[in-house]
Amino acid sequence: MAWRIEKRAAGHGAAPWWTLPASFAMALAVGALIFALLGHNPVAAYGAMARGAVGSFYHFSEVLVRAIPLMLTGLAVALAATMLLWNIGCEGQLVWGGIAAAGVGLFVAPHLPEVLVLPAVILAGAAGGALWALIPAVLKAYLAVNEILSSLLLNYIAIIFMEHLYFGPWRNPEGFGFPGTAQIDEVARLPHWGATRVHLGLGLALVLALLLFGALRRTPWGYRVRVIGHNPQAARYAGFRLRRHVIGVMLLSGALAGLAGMAEVSGIHFRLQQGLAVGYGYDGIIVAWLARLNPLAVPFTALLLGALIVGGEQLQSSLHLPSSISMVLEAVLLFGLLLSEALARYRLVRRASAQPLRRQGEPTPP
Amino acid sequence: MIEELAFIGQIAVKSSIAVLLATLGEIIAERSGVLNLGVEGMMLTGALAGAAVGVATGNPVAATVAAALAGGLLALVHGFFSISLRVNQVLSGLALTILGLGLTSFLGRPLIGTRPGVRLAPWPIPGLAEIPLIGDIFFRQSVLAYLAYILVPLCWVLLYRTRTGLKIRAAGEDAAAVDAAGINVFRLRYLCTLAGGLGAGLAGAYLSLAYTPGWKESMTGGQGWVAIAMVIFAGWNPLKAVIGAFLFGGLTALQFYFQAIGIELIPAYILRMLPYVLTIAVMVLVNTGGGRRRGASPAALGVAFNREG
Structure with a gap:
């Protein structure tokens, strides 16, 4: 009996199930190495992170709180990537969603009937993100400018503009110099679940994940988006209007990222302030790819990343290690995923009799 | 008037060196067919390594070499994933940038607020620095800026006037043909990716040793991404990289100028946005300025070479 490594046939179905656990194990191993090199006990460090993420109901509710914007930016990246578009601008779209939501909450809400305030804030968030995404979309569709x-x-640019707003014209006049706008009214805020910070954005994100999954798998539009993603050449021959799809998909993707910003403003901070652009837009890339661009898997990978982030913060407060370890672990997770996908191109095969190793395509000896 | 021009010009050059060094490195990497979007991460890692070794040794050469090597080390990670494992190069590069951001934020914490160990002060070149205007602008810079001046023609000669350069460019166009000619595509691409990392690392060293000595979190502020855009603007030509970098530096210098004279002609936040707006604008310009330059993109850029076909 002998083992040998054999190349899988190209395009051989989905990647095997073990790629995500393997990536996670690799991230943990690299993280442990870093902790050990810095003279910290990896077991203690991971223990603190785990307690921070799932140690109590409150801690887990904080994971859910982080998972909300991560789901939305993850869906945004996944949708664009399904059509081979790289939306790396979710952070800016999130910021614009936050600006629009805060703007409507602060300045338009007083003129609206109460029942319309929250819907207006939500729509403004989506519109803010969508319009910001329109810039790279138009540049890509009409001038072939690299959207990455x-x-x-x-x-x-978005972050500089937001800072200008809360340091300058939108700054709270009664804020004692605090860099931030005034708080939006109660009616402009997303309702909360009990005493936690978990807000309605969670339901919104889950519904959007379902809707997006349905739209991509069950509608003619979704079919066209997937065909363009698989084979742009074929899509062109089929007469699909590529430009229109690029713009449509980027608008939707931007709207999703904008909703993440809206959720942060209307559900967490209640104002525009420092701490809105903390990288959820970039994390969305990892959420989307860990989920293999499947909208139904996005909520789970968003939870995983949320747990990493909350765990990292716990590490900072209990062991005084910078919380940015969670970012390192995220990057290693992504590398781990790439590594396991590369390995999945091969498989271990058991043969009854030993055969000489042959390269694929070589003629068999007579 | 001349004095003001000299002032703006000097800061413009000073502000363009990091982008220039990183652009040169990325041009070499991309010419061989490897797209590395990890420039921002490599640059940050270089900046941190330079600052840390500077504090530890006080030796400017050691700090600069450490920065370049740190960038190179990260580039090899990208090389392993994109050349050997043949994974998606965009994703690998993005992962590298996130890794660089995370690692430097994590490891750099103790350095924040410490006194920089090395400061590369401007070093006027005797004779050349005395030329009116030109001398003030170009020859009262730090040593790393002079290194960048030398690297521009060197990279051009390497790419266009040597056999190695021919191989590099061919590998970026048609790796299979280069392989058929008996040249080791893998080794070539690894070396070019490494060169890209060294360039980004040097760019980081420039930031943390010369431009604003000391370590600050995320101190590159997107200059790594600007460099990648400037590679496109330069049409993958090292000589043209100078123009893009100088435009970026020029707009950065305007901020300092308006701050220095204390007149708010243009609001400060608009000035801060300008370098990024410009970078997007030049990418638009390249694509609207006729198809000639668009064709300059290496045909096999981002495509992994697989001997098994």
């Missing part, structure tokens, strides 16, 4: 770079550079 344009959407990413727009993040910096």
